[in-house]
Amino acid sequence: MNALADVLLQMVQMALVLALAPLLTGFVRLVKARLLGRRGPSVLQPYRDLARLLRKDAVLAHNASWLFRATPYMMFTALWLAAGLVPTFTTQLALAPTADLIALIALLGAARFFLALAGMDTGTSFGGIGSSREMMIAALAEPAMLMVVFSVSILVRTTSLAEIATFMMSGAVGLRISLALAVIALVMVAIAENARIPVDNPATHLELTMVHEAMVLEYSGRHLALVEAAAMLKLLLYAALIACIFVPWGMAGPGGGGGAVLLGMATFTAKLGVAGVLLAVFETSIAKMRVFRVSEFLGGALLLSLLGAIFLYVSRGV
Amino acid sequence: MHVEEDSLHGVLGRIGRPVADHRPWPRYTTTPDGWRALLDTLAGNRWTLVGLWGEPGAVHVALREDLSGDLGVVSLDCPDGRFPSVGAVRPAAIRPERVIRDLFGLVPEGAPDGRPWLDHGVWGVRAPLAAAPVPAAAPPLPEPYPVLPVEGEGLHQIPVGPVHAGIIEPGHFRFTANGETVVRLEERLGYVHKGIEGLMRGRTVADAARLAARLSGDSTVAGSLAYARAVEAALEVTPPPRAVWLRALMAELERIANHLGDIGAICNDAAFAFMLAEMGRLREAVLSTADACFGHRLMMDRIVPGGVAVDIAPDGPARVLELAAELRRRFPPLVRIYDDKASLQDRTVGTGTVSVGLANRFGAGGHVGRASGRGGDARRSPSYPPYDDLEFEVPVLTEGDVNARVWIRIREVEQSLGLLEQIVRRMPGVPRDVAGTTPLPLVPVTADRAGEGMALVEAFRGEMLVWVRVGADGTVDRCHLRDASWFQWPLLEAAIEGNIVADFPLCNKSFNCSYSGHDL
Numbered sequence: 069m070n071a072l073a074d075v076l077l078q079m080v081q082m083a084l085v086l087a088l089a090p091l092l093t094g095f096v097r098l099v100k101a102r103l104l105g106r107r108g109p110s111v112l113q114p115y116r117d118l119a120r121l122l123r124k125d126a127v128l129a130h131n132a133s134w135l136f137r138a139t140p141y142m143m144f145t146a147l148w149l150a151a152g153l154v155p156t157f158t159t160q161l162a163l164a165p166t167a168d169l170i171a172l173i174a175l176l177g178a179a180r181f182f183l184a185l186a187g188m189d190t191g192t193s194f195g196g197i198g199s200s201r202e203m204m205i206a207a208l209a210e211p212a213m214l215m216v217v218f219s220v221s222i223l224v225r226t227t228s229l230a231e232i233a234t235f236m237m238s239g240a241v242g243l244r245i246s247l248a249l250a251v252i253a254l255v256m257v258a259i260a261e262n263a264r265i266p267v268d269n270p271a272t273h274l275e276l277t278m279v280h281e282a283m284v285l286e287y288s289g290r291h292l293a294l295v296e297a298a299a300m301l302k303l304l305l306y307a308a309l310i311a312c313i314f315v316p317w318g319m320a321g322p323g324g325g326g327g328a329v330l331l332g333m334a335t336f337t338a339k340l341g342v343a344g345v346l347l348a349v350f351e352t353s354i355a356k357m358r359v360f361r362v363s364e365f366l367g368g369a370l371l372l373s374l375l376g377a378i379f380l381y382v383s384r385g386v
Numbered sequence: 387m388h389v390e391e392d393s394l395h396g397v398l399g400r401i402g403r404p405v406a407d408h409r410p411w412p413r414y415t416t417t418p419d420g421w422r423a424l425l426d427t428l429a430g431n432r433w434t435l436v437g438l439w440g441e442p443g444a445v446h447v448a449l450r451e452d453l454s455g456d457l458g459v460v461s462l463d464c465p466d467g468r469f470p471s472v473g474a475v476r477p478a479a480i481r482p483e484r485v486i487r488d489l490f491g492l493v494p495e496g497a498p499d500g501r502p503w504l505d506h507g508v509w510g511v512r513a514p515l516a517a518a519p520v521p522a523a524a525p526p527l528p529e530p531y532p533v534l535p536v537e538g539e540g541l542h543q544i545p546v547g548p549v550h551a552g553i554i555e556p557g558h559f560r561f562t563a564n565g566e567t568v569v570r571l572e573e574r575l576g577y578v579h580k581g582i583e584g585l586m587r588g589r590t591v592a593d594a595a596r597l598a599a600r601l602s603g604d605s606t607v608a609g610s611l612a613y614a615r616a617v618e619a620a621l622e623v624t625p626p627p628r629a630v631w632l633r634a635l636m637a638e639l640e641r642i643a644n645h646l647g648d649i650g651a652i653c654n655d656a657a658f659a660f661m662l663a664e665m666g667r668l669r670e671a672v673l674s675t676a677d678a679c680f681g682h683r684l685m686m687d688r689i690v691p692g693g694v695a696v697d698i699a700p701d702g703p704a705r706v707l708e709l710a711a712e713l714r715r716r717f718p719p720l721v722r723i724y725d726d727k728a729s730l731q732d733r734t735v736g737t738g739t740v741s742v743g744l745a746n747r748f749g750a751g752g753h754v755g756r757a758s759g760r761g762g763d764a765r766r767s768p769s770y771p772p773y774d775d776l777e778f779e780v781p782v783l784t785e786g787d788v789n790a791r792v793w794i795r796i797r798e799v800e801q802s803l804g805l806l807e808q809i810v811r812r813m814p815g816v817p818r819d820v821a822g823t824t825p826l827p828l829v830p831v832t833a834d835r836a837g838e839g840m841a842l843v844e845a846f847r848g849e850m851l852v853w854v855r856v857g858a859d860g861t862v863d864r865c866h867l868r869d870a871s872w873f874q875w876p877l878l879e880a881a882i883e884g885n886i887v888a889d890f891p892l893c894n895k896s897f898n899c900s901y902s903g904h905d906l
Contacts, residue, residue, distance in 0.1 A: 100659075103660075104659055104660060104663035105663055105664075105667070106663065193542070193543070193544040193545065194544075197544070197887065200565075265657045266657070266729060269657040271657075271659070272657065273550070273551045273552030273553075274551070274552065274655060274891040275546060275550065275551050276544075276546065276887050276888055276890050276891055277655075277657075277888045277891055285551075352659070352660055353660075354658070354727075354729045355653070355656040355657055355658035355727060355729040355730040355732075355733055356656055356657035356658075356729075356733070357729065357732065357733075358732065358733060358886065358888070358889065359566060359886055359888045360566070360886065361732070
């Protein structure tokens with residue numbers, strides 16, 4: 069009976085992240101537009117964009133290989149699965165025991181690996197520039213992310229997200245400097261990973277400044293729809309991850325009834341809303357940094373996460 | 387008048403003979419020997435090249451002595467279709483010479499660059515403006531254009547454009563980069579060649595004015611003004627005083643609108659969209675005021691030879707003053723945001739530097755020149771009414787980077803606001819005739835005489851030159867329009883060198899050269 073509920077909740081979770089991801093992207097765009105004094109498109113616009121792209125024919129370069137065609141599916145699958153692993157409204161998920169933070173990072177890395185290859189596949193200069201920049205960012209963002217994971221794992225003695233969330237909710241942790249450093253580092257990584265300002269600009273039309281967009285310039289139709297949907301899922305994933313580790317309150321625990329699940333969903337939506345507003349405000353208030361400054365930015369994230377881990381060892385109190 | 391031996395007119399008088407009916411500055415015809423003697427002088431840093439253009443069987447070069455502000459034109463007949471290259475001694479002349487070759491078939495001897503420039507091989511004709519154009523079937527595919535070779539280890543090329551990801555004008559940029567660092571940039575332009583100079587031939591001066599207004603849409607007032615002043619100089623027409631002041635009012639409105647748009651767009655290229663949105667609102671206020679005053683947001687076709695086509699609306703002066711007050715209130719806080727934003731300053735300071743020497747060598751005007759220590763402004767020198775009667779400063783900086791070009795624009799907006807207020811307060815009133823109606827400030831341009839005229843006008847990008855020869859039948863025999871971009875585009879190639887690829891959009895926007903105005 070319990071196993072059935074786990075599977076059911078897991079399926080609800082998978083459907084929920086897929087349904088909410090375009091909404092979060094649309095919400096961030098709307099808030100940004102409002103901050104600039106524009107009316108902005110409806111929050112539903114990303115859904116319409118995806119539907120439009122799915123209806124259109126996909127145009128392929130003559131020299132595109134199977135890799136180029138397969139990448140959108142692999143990316144989308146990896147990110148959808150990854151987003152399904154992060155406990156959003158309940159910790160009672162069928163996949164919780166098998167998947168942990170390390171698996172999550174591996175899934176994200178695999179998606180990135182294929183996208184970078186696909187960017188170079190057609191041999192255009194922009195794809196190459198995008199892939200090279202993406203790899204530079206990844207080489208710095210992934211260690212920082214791992215250090216964050218280690219800090220948290222040392223504290224909680226597990227890498228399972230469901231257990232981390234349960235532990236955090238129990239209040240046994242208290243206020244810790246390590247966690248503060250880890251959350252800052254994770255936010256910085258999330259900004260870089262999601263191609264947001266100041267690392268990348270998701271709204272730019274300038275080919276020469278693009279990172280993520282440069283890699284996907286050659287995609288069209290359903291391929292582009294999948295790539296875009298994957299990017300939206302990634303944004304939601306990071307918001308859910310930060311919420312799950314650092315503000316898990318409101319999430320339904322094991323054996324929670326229907327009421328707890330509904331409360332979990334409501335709080336999760338509220339958390340996403342807060343994250344969206346914060347992201348929009350941050351992006352509006354800052355200019356994009358020079359490409360080579362990204363290494364300093366992510367180096368800072370790595371240093372912060374490292375400090376967090378060291379603090380855990382040298383001091384019992386923090 | 388005493389002429390110094392080695393002053394501009396001293397030298398030009400020695401090598402050539404003055405031509406009658408060229409106003410307001412003299413034109414001299416010279417021999418190939420005299421032309422070569424001129425090139426020897428130009429090899430040094432004396433005098434600025436302000437224009438180089440052709441006509442069937444002749445070339446003209448316009449020069450300025452920066453210290454005295456004197457201007458002069460030298461012409462060389464080339465019956466054999468060849469002339470000694472100016473580009474060999476002045477790099478700024480290379481592209482104009484390539485155009486002379488493309489359009490008139492005149493060959494610059496000893497030119498450092500023999501490739502075509504505006505002619506992409508798809509016109510179906512060679513030398514379309516020459517006395518006898520050469521039919522040439524357009525190939526099914528455009529001929530390959532050899533870019534300049536760059537050699538070195540680990541270098542790779544990045545072709546960008548002519549079709550870009552955003553809705554902007556077309557131009558091709560070929561980067562040679564070492565990783566992210568740009569080793570060399572080569573531009574290729576000419577994609578929006580409209581044949582304006584060819585279309586103007588044989589049209590009445592009034593018809594041709596419409597073409598001059600469409601050289602570049604964002605500088606339509608400056609284009610019309612330069613053309614109108616050149617025609618008026620050629621035909622010795624003096625526009626009514628009120629028209630002169632109204633023209634200045636339009637020119638300053640255009641300058642403010644474009645500078646505001648540019649400041650916002652530069653910030654937007656650093657992904658700081660807030661400034662674009664705010665500056666867009668201010669620009670809109672300027673454009674709607676222009677619409678309310680002159681019935682057209684960009685004030686296109688409002689300036690015509692002889693005066694202006696429409697007078698300002700009755701409530702116009704009050705609206706302009708309101709606009710100036712509004713901008714004085716809303717603009718400074720935004721400037722403070724620009725100045726205080728560390729993340730923005732990090733992008734603009736020290737990026738895309740143009741050296742003072744290079745700006746002088748190319749005679750770059752406008753914000754490009756003034757950000758690199760070159761304080762030229764056609765409103766000051768050679769000056770034209772009513773600016774000789776108005777108070778304003780010409781801001782000059784020496785840093786030469788993107789930040790300096792932004793600040794030049796900011797300062798110019800402030801100066802132009804002052805000019806708006808002065809113009810509105812001091813503009814001559816409307817003369818009423820006996821019937822109580824108010825005639826337009828426009829005098830007829832008589833079409834019963836021939837003449838050559840030239841004008842330099844300060845557009846928002848820098849000085850725009852128009853040279854025109856009007857025939858005795860009142861039609862345009864030859865008209866040359868030279869946008870400020872001609873001497874700014876080459877500097878962009880220099881500005882980006884050593885910067886990173888991702889900073890190019892920022893540098894490019896800080897120049898904001900015209901494609902349409904350059905491609906003619």
